[in-house]
Ligand SMILES: Nc1ncnc2c1ncn2[C@@H]1O[C@H](COP(=O)(O)OP(=O)(O)O)[C@@H](O)[C@H]1O
């Protein structure tokens with residue numbers, strides 16, 4: 001159990017600057033998730049913590065030790081890979097015992113630890129098998145078991161669930177979370193799946209092009225994204241973006257574009273006022289758009305045409321067209337609407353997001 | 364005369380083939396690992412140039428090699444062949460093993476290094492055991508190549524009792540234009556039996572070695 005501190009971490013390959021000035025403090029016992037699109041430098045960051053990639057610049061400390069120059073075996077970490085990386089010529093037992101054998105643990109202790117781990121993961125019956133005789137889910141468990149027998153200071157996961165089918169993935173996700181609650185070991189988890197990130201992470205780190213975009217608790221990222229990229233990346237279906245003009249009239253700030261004229265909520269007016277006469281990007285979460293009712297005033301409603309209805313069972317997604325843009329709304333499963341007919345929608349104007357057009361930072 | 368020296372030839376050939384195979388396999392294993400698994404500048408170019416050396420024909424090399432053999436006074440001893448066969452066997456083994464190592468996922472080795480092995484330890488405990496089919500194929504091939512080798516054996520060995528089977532059969536059982544057909548055929552057959560045995564014994568590994576990678 002230990003904290004992990006990354007200071008001004010950089011990684012350059014010959015042509016690619018894969019990781020740029022990453023500063024991150026992973027707290028003791030924390031489950032932190034690195035998430036971002038493919039190629040954004042998540043794996044590279046993780047592999048630098050593991051000692052599998054050289055650090056170009058910066059510093060990594062695990063516990064109180066700076067580990068920059070330590071080989072992987074001396075860092076007291078365990079890693080689970082996307083393809084599981086089980087040793088094909090060894091039985092499940094030997095796979096799990098390998099790390100302990102290398103560290104010269106006594107036989108009895110190895111046996112006990114492997115059996116404990118096998119019990120936690122429900123793989124006692126598989127101990128004598130070879131990896132090729134296992135299903136994907138079972139291999140996954142063995143890979144996790146191999147990591148936990150060592151009682152390392154930090155767990156590293158690189159997309160461990162990506163090779164499983166959807167149903168198994170959800171199940172393993174829950175199990176991993178439960179396992180972390182039980183073992184209380186610091187964990188760094190890499191994934192490109194934002195749902196996985198949100199459900200597993202105590203905190204989530206969103207990365208793009210080697211830069212850290214935002215670090216925060218899942219709901220913080222969802223509710224207060226610090227820039228347009230995070231806003232669009234977190235949440236499914238994604239946030240709707242429309243470029244709008246800002247104006248002031250009758251003591252209120254107005255958000256306008258063709259087919260849309262909304263009054264900004266009172267707590268946003270101060271921040272929006274400097275943008276008067278300019279354009280900003282408006283972000284609306286799909287669940288903040290609903291069917292208008294009689295009590296909705298015109299300064300929060302707009303006319304649109306529903307083009308596609310996606311009934312998902314627990315909710316319905318409406319793909320709508322307004323004069324200037326395309327938007328998705330997430331509405332109650334009881335709502336019935338007709339396609340291709342005009343419909344009046346309302347927006348929760350106190351939940352809108354605004355982003356600077358150039359810097360894309362949240363306003 | 365054939366009756367008395369044939370066992371010698373068989374033994375010579377076997378002795379030479381085994382030793383040159385062991386030397387070549389050892390060097391090929393390390394070189395193949397380095398070229399296939401380690402990241403260093405020009406690794407690709409080096410790999411290709413090693414393959415190219417394999418393509419240089421022995422007929423071109425035997426004169427300079429004969430010089431070297433004479434300098435070290437190894438002429439007419441088995442060592443002349445044990446030390447010259449690796450000139451084509453090492454590139455061959457390196458190339459074959461390099462290809463095999465590349466099919467083994469690098470995560471296996473990385474995982475072993477995190478699990479507590481050094482780079483060398485991971486190579487010996489994880490990569491080599493997984494590469495056994497490839498190593499066996501390289502070994503069988505190397506053994507066969509040296510068993511059948513003709514030019515170097517013809518040039519570097521002269522005493523009848525020191526010859527290898529392919530050379531002995533041809534040079535001792537053909538006198539001018541007289542062919543001792545019976546002995547010739549018998550010698551050729553007997554000479555090919557060990558190779559056939561080796562093949563059939565390892566055929567299973569041998570096929571996976573040529574076709575196969577490891578599925579995790
Ligand atoms: N060994 C390597 N050599 C050169 N470039 C690499 C290497 N590994 C990764 N990269 C590059 O670094 C960037 C980040 O890669 P990676 O960390 O694997 O991304 P991801 O976030 O998908 O895990 C990518 O542009 C990738 O092409």
Ligand SMILES: [Mg+2]
Nearest residue numbers: 042043044159
């Ligand atoms: Mg990756």
